[in-house]
Amino acid sequence: MTALDILFPLYRIGCIFLPCLIYQYFSLRNKQEKIFISSMLWRFTFLFYLYLVIDVTGVGTLEDIFSYPELIRLGEINLIPFQSGVGLLNILNIIMFAPLGFLLPLIWKQCRKLSSTVLLGFQFSLMIELLQLFNRRATDIDDLLMNTLGALIGFLIWLLYQKLFRKTLQQINAFSKREPQIYLILSLLGVFFLYHWRFFL
Numbered sequence: 001m002t003a004l005d006i007l008f009p010l011y012r013i014g015c016i017f018l019p020c021l022i023y024q025y026f027s028l029r030n031k032q033e034k035i036f037i038s039s040m041l042w043r044f045t046f047l048f049y050l051y052l053v054i055d056v057t058g059v060g061t062l063e064d065i066f067s068y069p070e071l072i073r074l075g076e077i078n079l080i081p082f083q084s085g086v087g088l089l090n091i092l093n094i095i096m097f098a099p100l101g102f103l104l105p106l107i108w109k110q111c112r113k114l115s116s117t118v119l120l121g122f123q124f125s126l127m128i129e130l131l132q133l134f135n136r137r138a139t140d141i142d143d144l145l146m147n148t149l150g151a152l153i154g155f156l157i158w159l160l161y162q163k164l165f166r167k168t169l170q171q172i173n174a175f176s177k178r179e180p181q182i183y184l185i186l187s188l189l190g191v192f193f194l195y196h197w198r199f200f201l
Contacts, residue, residue, distance in 0.1 A: 015194040016051045019186040027175035039172040042107045049099055050187045060134025061195045078140045093146035097121055101154020107172055108180050114155055121151020124184045
């Protein structure tokens with residue numbers, strides 16, 4: 001294993017964590033109440049999950065915009081649901097977004113409504129699909145629908161988890177009411193502006 005094999009994954013993770021850590025730093029400066037280490041660990045778990053999703057989906061970056069002769073290729077956009085039927089890829093999309101639907105209500109009180117979590121899952125998936133317009137990944141409405149369904153199923157699993165184990169609801173002092181949304185946006189913006197894979201060629 002070379003140093004590059006270690007640095008490249010760390011660089012990709014840093015593109016997502018750095019903007020979110022900056023946000024946390026300035027939020028903590030203005031926070032009066034005590035923030036527990038456990039609540040920060042849950043936040044880092046959530047950010048690492050976002051890294052895994054973004055790494056798998058391969059969102060477009062600023063560099064991609066200048067790498068191809070055409071900015072948007074209409075042939076790589078599918079707006080007709082289930083044109084090719086339902087396959088393994090659709091199932092994998094559901095599985096990929098189910099943890100999002102589970103983690104959001106587990107960590108943040110404001111996400112303990114089905115509508116809130118499903119909407120966030122839809123918005124996150126939509127942002128990914130829009131960023132994929134800039135690279136060679138297909139932008140597919142099937143992915144959007146299946147990802148949103150995955151968030152919904154994840155939320156239902158969280159409800160079942162609460163009922164079966166009668167867990168006390170996790171209470172985390174939110175930096176703001178929009179903290180989950182901010183992480184979703186900053187993680188994607190971090191990759192879009194900071195990730196330059198040609199540095200490692």
